[in-house]
Structures are given as C-alpha cells and as structure tokens.
Amino acid sequence: TVLILDFGSQYSHLITRRVREAGVYCELLPCTQKIAELKFRPKGVILSGSPFSITDEGAPHVDPEVFTMGVPVLGICYGLQEVARNLGGETSLAVKREYGHAELHLDPQADHHSFKLFQDVPSPTIVWMSHGDHLERPPQDFVVIGSTPTSEYAAVAHESLPIYGIQFHPEVTHSADGALILRNFVVGICGCEANWTMSSFIDKELERIRALVGPHGSVIGAVSGGVDSTVAAVLMKRAIGDRFHAVLVDNGVMRLNECEQVKKTLADNLGINLTVADASELFLGRLKGVTDPEKKRKIIGNTFVEVFEAEAHKIDAVSQQSGLGAIEWLLQGTLYPDVIESISFKGPSATIKSHHNVGGLLEDMRLKLIEPLRELFKDEVRALGALLEIPEDLVWRHPFPGPGIAIRVLGEVTPEQVQIARLADNIYIDEIKKAGLYRQISQAYAALLPVRSVGVMGDQRTYEQVIALRAVETKDFMTADWFPMPVDVLKRISNRIINEVKGVNRVLYDVSSKPPSTIEFE
Numbered sequence: 430t431v432l433i434l435d436f437g438s439q440y441s442h443l444i445t446r447r448v449r450e451a452g453v454y455c456e457l458l459p460c461t462q463k464i465a466e467l468k469f470r471p472k473g474v475i476l477s478g479s480p481f482s483i484t485d486e487g488a489p490h491v492d493p494e495v496f497t498m499g500v501p502v503l504g505i506c507y508g509l510q511e512v513a514r515n516l517g518g519e520t521s522l523a524v525k526r527e528y529g530h531a532e533l534h535l536d537p538q539a540d541h542h543s544f545k546l547f548q549d550v551p552s553p554t555i556v557w558m559s560h561g562d563h564l565e566r567p568p569q570d571f572v573v574i575g576s577t578p579t580s581e582y583a584a585v586a587h588e589s590l591p592i593y594g595i596q597f598h599p600e601v602t603h604s605a606d607g608a609l610i611l612r613n614f615v616v617g618i619c620g621c622e623a624n625w626t627m628s629s630f631i632d633k634e635l636e637r638i639r640a641l642v643g644p645h646g647s648v649i650g651a652v653s654g655g656v657d658s659t660v661a662a663v664l665m666k667r668a669i670g671d672r673f674h675a676v677l678v679d680n681g682v683m684r685l686n687e688c689e690q691v692k693k694t695l696a697d698n699l700g701i702n703l704t705v706a707d708a709s710e711l712f713l714g715r716l717k718g719v720t721d722p723e724k725k726r727k728i729i730g731n732t733f734v735e736v737f738e739a740e741a742h743k744i745d746a747v748s749q750q751s752g753l754g755a756i757e758w759l760l761q762g763t764l765y766p767d768v769i770e771s772i773s774f775k776g777p778s779a780t781i782k783s784h785h786n787v788g789g790l791l792e793d794m795r796l797k798l799i800e801p802l803r804e805l806f807k808d809e810v811r812a813l814g815a816l817l818e819i820p821e822d823l824v825w826r827h828p829f830p831g832p833g834i835a836i837r838v839l840g841e842v843t844p845e846q847v848q849i850a851r852l853a854d855n856i857y858i859d860e861i862k863k864a865g866l867y868r869q870i871s872q873a874y875a876a877l878l879p880v881r882s883v884g885v886m887g888d889q890r891t892y893e894q895v896i897a898l899r900a901v902e903t904k905d906f907m908t909a910d911w912f913p914m915p916v917d918v919l920k921r922i923s924n925r926i927i928n929e930v931k932g933v934n935r936v937l938y939d940v941s942s943k944p945p946s947t948i949e950f951e
C-alpha cells in the first residue's frame with residue numbers, strides 16, 4: 430500500500446487514481462494523520478498539493494515521522510515545500526503565481542537513485558504547473574534533477590535517501606508523462622508490485638464480508654438497478670447467499686418497464702434474494718399537485734425511507750420467525766469518491782461529513798453499515814461488475830437520479846405525464862444505443878416540458894406538449910458539456926417521438942453546458 434497524505438488540493442484524488450491505474454493499491458488520508466496510528470505499513474508516501482501557502486499561519490504540516498520511517502517519499506507542489514521545510518530548505522512565495530504548461534528539462538545522473546523516477550521519460554517533457562510558493566534554495570543534501578525555464582528547482586532528490594520533490598502536478602493529464610512518473614515512484618522506487626486488480630479484490634472482499642458478517646449474520650440493502658447497488662448486491666450474494674436480502678422500491682417514477690427488467694436481471698438471472706415493494710401509488714399520490722422540484726425530491730426521499738424501512742421490518746420478522754435470526758447489517762454502495770469527500774483535508778476547521786444513511790434503521794434496528802465498494806472508483810466498480818458477470822447493459826448504465834422521472838416531468842407529476850416522458854425517453858435511449866453512442870455519452874434522457882405549442886398533423890391543428898432531449902459528456906458530473914448528437918440520429922429520434930408518443934408535437938435538443946445549466950432540468 431502507498432499512503433497519500435492530502436493537504437486539500439483539488440487534485441489529490443487524481444493522485445489516488447493514477448497510482449491505482451498503475452496497479453498499486455493506495456489510500457488517501459488527511460495530512461494530519463499520525464504515522465504511529467496507521468493501521469497499515471506503507472511502502473511509500475506521497476504528499477499532495479494544497480490550496481495553502483507553506484508560509485500561511487495555520488498551514489498544515491505532516492508528522493515528521495514520514496521522513497524517518499525509512500520509506501520513499503514524493504512531495505508534489507506543496508508537498509515539495511513540506512519536504513523542504515522538514516529537511517532544511519528555503520521556500521518563498523513566487524513573485525508571480527505559475528499556472529499552466531511548462532517544459533521540464535530532466536537532469537538525473539545515471540548512477541543516482543533519482544534516475545528511476547524519470548525512467549523512460551523523455552527530456553524535455555511537458556508538465557502542468559499550478560503553484561504560488563516555489564523553492565528559493567533546495568534543502569541541504571538535495572540535488573536538482575529537473576528544471577523549467579521559470580522554476581530552477583522543479584524536481585529535486587535527496588543525495589542518498591529516496592526522498593523526492595516535484596513542483597509540477599504529475600497526476601493531471603496535462604502532464605504528458607505524469608502517470609509514468611507516478612508509476613516509476615510506486616513500482617520502481619517503492620517496490621510495490623503492480624497487482625491491484627479487480628479479481629484480487631473480489632477474493633479479498635468476499636473473505637472480508639464473510640468474516641465480518643459471520644456464519645449466521647444477515648444483511649439487507651436497497652437496490653435500484655444502477656451499477657453500484659447491483660455490484661454491491663452481487664458481491665453480497667456471492668459472499669453469503671440468501672442471507673443477503675435485497676429490496677427494490679418501485680416509486681412509480683422509474684423508466685419504462687425498468688422495475689420488471691431489474692427484477693428479472695437481479696432475481697432471475699443473478700439469483701439474488703429480492704423483494705419488490707410496489708409503492709408506485711403511494712409515491713404518485715403524494716406527488717399530486719406538487720410542482721416545486723425540491724418538494725418533489727423531499728417527498729420521494731422521505732417516502733422511499735418509509736417504504737424501505739417497513740420492508741426491512743417485515744423481512745426481519747420473517748427471518749426471526751424462521752429461526753434465521755435478526756438482520757444485523759445494512760448494505761450501502763458507497764464509493765471511494767464519497768469516502769474521500771468525507772475524509773479529505775479541508776483546512777484547520779476540517780469538518781467530517783457523515784454519509785446519508787437510510788433513515789433511522791441504523792439506530793432503530795441497530796443495524797451496522799457494510800460498504801463493500803468503499804475503496805473503489807466508478808470505473809473500478811464497472812470492471813468488477815464485468816468480472817462478476819453482470820450484464821453489460823447494466824454495468825454501463827447511465828446514472829439515474831433517485832427522484833427519477835419526477836424531476837424530468839416539469840410541473841405536476843401525474844401518471845399520464847410520467848408515461849409520456851417514459852415513452853419518449855425509451856425511444857431516445859433506444860436510438861442512441863442503435864447508433865452506438867450510448868457509452869460515449871455520460872448521461873442522456875428526455876424531459877417533458879410544461880408548455881404546449883401549436884403543430885399540424887394531417888389537416889388538423891394540434892396544441893400539444895414539448896419534449897426536450899438532454900445528453901452530456903462529463904467525467905465527474907460537476908461540470909458537463911452538451912453532447913454533439915449527429916443530425917441524422919436526431920432526425921430519427923424526433924420523427925419517432927412525434928409519431929409514436931401521443932400528446933407530443935415538438936422535440937427540442939438541449940445545447941447548454943454545466944455550468945451554468947445543470948444536468949437535470951429540475
């Protein structure tokens with residue numbers, strides 16, 4: 430394991446990504462982590478960048494033991510300043526902040542250990558700079574191994590110890606050989622084996638789940654048909670069989686035939702012990718007359734918790750009656766980005782965000798949380814899903830919001846409106862798949878707008894509703910670009926929707942990016 434200490438840089442999680450991509454398992458912890466209190470012994474440490482300046486009052490610092498425990502250390506940007514501060518260098522504020530591409534000229538000596546850091550990296554190479562502080566003078570006993578026209582000490586290494594500092598950010602893709610430099614550090618220098626793969630994860634995780642839950646323990650969890658909850662459910666099924674109880678809540682605002690399809694895949698094909706709670710009437714009843722998006726979200730969220738809890742109590746009662754004992758665990762499909770978000774360093778006033786749990790079940794039924802995906806990124810979950818033989822369709826499914834079609838039917842959510850949005854969405858996604866574009870698009874859906882417009886069909890004047898098509902490309906869903914849908918595909922979609930979906934006489938394509946628009950309409 431490689432330890433990444435986070436000083437709060439917006440790029441910290443990318444360091445974790447790149448190291449994992451190199452096949453090496455790593456964990457990100459706040460920079461305030463005491464080395465003596467670590468639960469594992471790292472083979473190397475990476476210090477991240479930071480929004481702080483090293484000269485700020487209250488600037489965060491690492492446990493000095495990082496430098497004495499005898500493993501390689503790589504300081505990135507602020508991490509480099511931290512190396513210098515601990516080992517006697519001088520930092521100063523750069524006269525001008527440096528931001529953007531720079532040409533890094535390498536100068537490691539072939540017989541020096543730093544040679545390994547830049548193994549196979551051409552000189553010069555383009556790197557990404559983003560910093561305010563810079564080194565005024567490298568620490569004693571350090572040699573310069575790389576420089577840019579504006580940073581004389583862009584890369585330094587200790588003369589004899591495996592301690593390195595780099596001013597640029599190898600973790601961002603703008604640094605042409607950044608991934609290679611990080612791999613050189615974790616594999617070549619720290620000596621980690623590149624064996625972090627999903628199949629090794631499955632075996633380890635199944636063992637961990639079995640040990641945690643014990644030979645008789647039972648677990649309950651909600652599934653939605655999305656990739657995270659499905660992968661988590663399949664892992665539980667493999668680990669403990671029917672002692673895992675999955676609940677699918679039909680909230681009446683899922684996509685066309687989705688509930689049946691999810692049931693078929695999870696229960697019939699994957700053999701998961703599944704209960705479907707059809708609460709669509711309850712949900713749609715409560716949504717009657719509601720037009721405010723936030724109110725819709727609240728109603729759906731609260732009703733979901735209510736229905737899930739009632740189901741959990743029923744399943745628990747049956748389990749106890751049949752002598753299998755009480756349910757003890759609640760499954761949650763938490764992913765690593767959520768974990769990072771809740772543990773990452775946010776300055777001296779760090780607040781720890783708690784995860785959203787399902788209602789009061791944790792206290793009420795005294796359930797303990799089990800989170801088998803908490804070490805994984807989304808693409809790792811997909812790779813895992815493929816290994817677990819989950820159908821490809823499901824593994825690559827676009828994310829779908831909890832409030833479902835309710836926030837895609839603008840205005841009041843009636844069963845009739847939901848049906849129109851469903852039919853249009855189904856055609857849209859079907860044509861996207863037929864055109865082979867589904868995987869290029871991060872998320873796509875049809876929204877039903879609360880307006881009517883005039884049209885003509887045959888000799889008849891029509892006055893009907895409008896469908897808006899949305900498709901975006903994004904990496905993190907925080908920012909997104911609208912997808913340039915080919916015109917012929919748009920033509921087919923529009924023709925089909927207007928001809929096949931009663932009540933719609935106009936189709937629009939959304940060409941707004943996020944920000945300022947959001948991905949969802951509501």
Ligand code: XMP
Binds near residue numbers: 906
């Ligand atoms: P926005 O519309 O904020 O969406 O750009 C970003 C991502 O979040 C999803 N989303 C939600 N997911 N409950 C959810 O589970 C919600 O209330 C919700 N609102 C938005 C959205 O689909 C997109 O992937």
